[in-house]
Amino acid sequence: MRFAFEDTELVPNGLAAEYVCAPEPLGATCAPTLLDAAGAPVPSPGATGAPAPLGVAGTPVPGNAASHGPAASVHKWEGGYDVGSALTGSARALKVAEGISVCVAGFRVQRDFVMRERRAEADLYQFGCCLEGRMRWRVGGGAESEQCAGEVSVQHVTGGECISTLPGGQACEMVSVLVSGRRLRAFVPADVLGIVGESVRMWPLSAETGAAARAMRDCRAGDWAMRMMLEAKALELVARVLGELAAAPREVRPENVAPGDFAALLAAKRYLEGHLQEKVTIAELSHRVLLNECKLKSGFKRCFGTTIQAYHRRCRMRAARDFMARDGLRVKDAAWKVGYANVSHFIEAYRKEFGTTPTGR
Numbered sequence: 004m005r006f007a008f009e010d011t012e013l014v015p016n017g018l019a020a021e022y023v024c025a026p027e028p029l030g031a032t033c034a035p036t037l038l039d040a041a042g043a044p045v046p047s048p049g050a051t052g053a054p055a056p057l058g059v060a061g062t063p064v065p066g067n068a069a070s071h072g073p074a075a076s077v078h079k080w081e082g083g084y085d086v087g088s089a090l091t092g093s094a095r096a097l098k099v100a101e102g103i104s105v106c107v108a109g110f111r112v113q114r115d116f117v118m119r120e121r122r123a124e125a126d127l128y129q130f131g132c133c134l135e136g137r138m139r140w141r142v143g144g145g146a147e148s149e150q151c152a153g154e155v156s157v158q159h160v161t162g163g164e165c166i167s168t169l170p171g172g173q174a175c176e177m178v179s180v181l182v183s184g185r186r187l188r189a190f191v192p193a194d195v196l197g198i199v200g201e202s203v204r205m206w207p208l209s210a211e212t213g214a215a216a217r218a219m220r221d222c223r224a225g226d227w228a229m230r231m232m233l234e235a236k237a238l239e240l241v242a243r244v245l246g247e248l249a250a251a252p253r254e255v256r257p258e259n260v261a262p263g264d265f266a267a268l269l270a271a272k273r274y275l276e277g278h279l280q281e282k283v284t285i286a287e288l289s290h291r292v293l294l295n296e297c298k299l300k301s302g303f304k305r306c307f308g309t310t311i312q313a314y315h316r317r318c319r320m321r322a323a324r325d326f327m328a329r330d331g332l333r334v335k336d337a338a339w340k341v342g343y344a345n346v347s348h349f350i351e352a353y354r355k356e357f358g359t360t361p362t363g364r
Contacts, residue, residue: 090113092109097229097233102186105237107219107220108177108179109135115170120164126184127159127183128182128183128241129156129160130157130179131155133155134153134220147258154205154207156203158199180219206247264294267294267299271294272307279319280341320353320356324337
């Protein structure tokens with residue numbers, strides 16, 4: 004099986020990759036095989052490393068002909084890596100505009116497969132959509148993250164090595180967009196980019212973002228048209244992801260919270276928002292979302308930046324404020340609507356939340 008990078012322009016942008024079939028030692032590197040336009044092997048010096056970098060038309064970048072011999076005149080190149088029976092499939096990595104690259108990968112993974120990538124560029128924003136399967140990765144000395152099907156992730160990459168693992172026994176499909184920090188900062192507000200940080204942020208893939216990712220996956224236009232389409236969809240995906248992140252920065256799964264736990268924590272949050280008249284206990288909430296009390300309390304604070312009780316009180320006070328301002332309810336009626344039988348207790352909680360006393364008609 005050949006693991007192919009088609010029209011790989013990420014290499015001259017500072018991406019070098021090694022591909023390792025577990026359980027071989029992590030430091031081992033598969034030897035590359037260069038292929039001609041028909042897919043047949045061509046002579047190479049046998050050195051390990053990334054495939055030959057390509058120009059816009061798919062021809063080798065000037066300056067590489069000497070290292071790849073006479074075969075460098077082949078019009079279309081693919082760099083193939085022999086990975087045995089670990090996986091089948093392919094990956095495409097394409098520079099679609101200055102500072103923007105798109106990677107599309109689809110594999111059937113037979114056994115654990117490890118990829119090592121070294122990025123020389125120290126200011127990249129990576130947006131990843133997992134359409135099928137799951138993968139784990141770690142950048143530099145950071146914590147390992149896991150992304151599952153139906154999730155989108157974003158991370159500010161500041162250099163170093165990325166080690167990714169595709170667990171065996173699955174189909175895996177990923178679409179990623181890499182944008183230079185300089186390109187993003189030209190039109191994205193600093194406060195929005197500041198939400199991203201170097202830690203991986205993950206949350207459920209929206210229908211609109213998923214559609215943009217699948218459009219890039221399915222793009223089969225010609226050379227220049229494909230680049231135009233991919234650039235448009237890449238920018239749409241980035242805009243949607245950053246817009247979602249800015250709109251709900253607290254509903255992003257931290258890398259140290261498991262996907263299943265995060266789903267339970269989101270369910271707990273929604274339950275609190277929908278039960279304003281009730282005094283919800285930790286024990287009751289734990290039972291409802293099937294998450295033990297310790298994980299529930301610590302995970303809620305980690306994901307949403309506040310305690311369960313404080314969040315529930317905030318929802319109740321904001322709803323009461325709306326009842327008075329929008330519906331014209333009296334203070335005691337608004338208090339009753341959010342579960343306060345004692346008006347004095349309600350006024351005290353309202354003042355603690357907003358710094359002022361409630362005013363109804």
